[in-house]
Amino acid sequence: MTPDEDLDARYLQAAETFGPALQRLARATEANEERRRDLLQDMHVALWQSLARYDGRCSLGTWVYRVAHNTAASHAGRESRRNRGSLPLQDAEDLPDSRSLSKDLERADALDRLNAWIRRLRPPDRQVITLYLEDLDATAIAEITGFSPGAVATRISRLKAQLTRDFKGAAHD
Amino acid sequence: MTDRDPLLTLWNQQEQEPFTMTLADIHQRAHRFQSRIRTRNITEYAASLLVIGIFAWMAVLIPEPVVKAGAALIVAGTLYVCWKLHQLGRAASTGTVDQAASLADFHRAELLRQRAALATVWNWYLAPFVPGMLVFVTGVTLVADTGLPLMARLTTFAITAGLVSAVFGAVWWLNQRAVKALDKEIAALDRARQK
Numbered sequence: 001m002t003p004d005e006d007l008d009a010r011y012l013q014a015a016e017t018f019g020p021a022l023q024r025l026a027r028a029t030e031a032n033e034e035r036r037r038d039l040l041q042d043m044h045v046a047l048w049q050s051l052a053r054y055d056g057r058c059s060l061g062t063w064v065y066r067v068a069h070n071t072a073a074s075h076a077g078r079e080s081r082r083n084r085g086s087l088p089l090q091d092a093e094d095l096p097d098s099r100s101l102s103k104d105l106e107r108a109d110a111l112d113r114l115n116a117w118i119r120r121l122r123p124p125d126r127q128v129i130t131l132y133l134e135d136l137d138a139t140a141i142a143e144i145t146g147f148s149p150g151a152v153a154t155r156i157s158r159l160k161a162q163l164t165r166d167f168k169g170a171a172h173d
Numbered sequence: 174m175t176d177r178d179p180l181l182t183l184w185n186q187q188e189q190e191p192f193t194m195t196l197a198d199i200h201q202r203a204h205r206f207q208s209r210i211r212t213r214n215i216t217e218y219a220a221s222l223l224v225i226g227i228f229a230w231m232a233v234l235i236p237e238p239v240v241k242a243g244a245a246l247i248v249a250g251t252l253y254v255c256w257k258l259h260q261l262g263r264a265a266s267t268g269t270v271d272q273a274a275s276l277a278d279f280h281r282a283e284l285l286r287q288r289a290a291l292a293t294v295w296n297w298y299l300a301p302f303v304p305g306m307l308v309f310v311t312g313v314t315l316v317a318d319t320g321l322p323l324m325a326r327l328t329t330f331a332i333t334a335g336l337v338s339a340v341f342g343a344v345w346w347l348n349q350r351a352v353k354a355l356d357k358e359i360a361a362l363d364r365a366r367q368k
Contacts, residue, residue: 008196011196012196023187023190044197050273058273059271066272066273070272070276073279111183114180124276124362133185135181135185144275145275145277146274146366151366161181165249
């Protein structure tokens with residue numbers, strides 16, 4: 001197998017295993033459908049490029065999550081500089097609305113609202129909560145993010161409390 | 174049996190959209206990214222060449238020595254900025270942006286990169302134009318024979334110099350504000366990592 005074929009094979013294996021997680025991350029980062037598709041493609045290209053340098057310093061999963069989240073963070077940073085001061089239309093539409101929240105939740109619209117809520121978080125919080133939602137434990141999240149497991153656990157608990165408050169508050173408005 | 178957080182169930186229930194990017198598409202997009210950087214660099218150099226062309230033309234055509242000197246200084250300033258852009262572009266293309274660094278390390282490196290770009294913009298992007306602009310404006314408003322009375326010339330000089338200073342000052346102020354915001358963000362990130 002040539003080095004290029006080896007790289008392609010490693011990428012295909014990673015994409016097969018982590019593709020759905022990358023899609024969920026793209027959805028939690030970008031509301032606009034076209035830009036989200038672009039972001040997802042950027043993640044896959046960054047992953048393919050990075051695997052040429054995969055040195056086994058961490059597990060493949062940690063590597064993939066780091067590359068994907070770093071690509072997503074760069075994208076979010078670029079978009080927020082471009083739209084400074086303005087709220088993207090899609091996000092505005094997803095803000096909790098007192099008249100329709102409970103109905104929307106019943107209509108399984110909760111995911112859209114959860115994604116919109118995540119998009120409004122600062123990068124470290126956004127990364128920690130999406131990794132938690134991928135069912136990773138605090139130690140794995142700590143390895144990916146560079147925070148200590150204790151700091152990760154505290155952050156998760158604070159974010160979950162904030163999520164409950166925000167949604168409950170909106171429902172009572 | 175442990176209680177699974179319903180949020181996790183909700184999150185993992187998301188429908189998957191078909192992902193149609195082939196390996197060939199990935200290779201092509203990776204190549205296109207490099208081409209985009211090249212195009213951006215060419216655009217920056219073309220804009221600089223335009224400024225150089227206009228002021229070099231003025232330096233040759235306008236007989237007034239002070240205006241000539243001002244135009245020549247602006248050309249020199251633009252050449253310096255071009256050289257710095259080239260240096261920065263080379264550093265960025267050979268620099269190792271570690272996409273697989275931990276998220277905190279990557280985020281910190283990004284913040285530091287933005288901070289450095291903003292904090293030094295005055296030194297390499299604005300300051301090189303100051304001598305040229307000053308001499309050029311002085312030459313055009315005060316030295317060149319415009320037939321206007323001295324008071325009118327002084328007023329024109331003050332207004333023009335004031336406008337140029339205001340633009341430069343506003344850029345500097347906005348950059349300093351952004352640097353302070355980045356410093357706060359870096360400090361918050363460092364505090365979070367020490368916990």
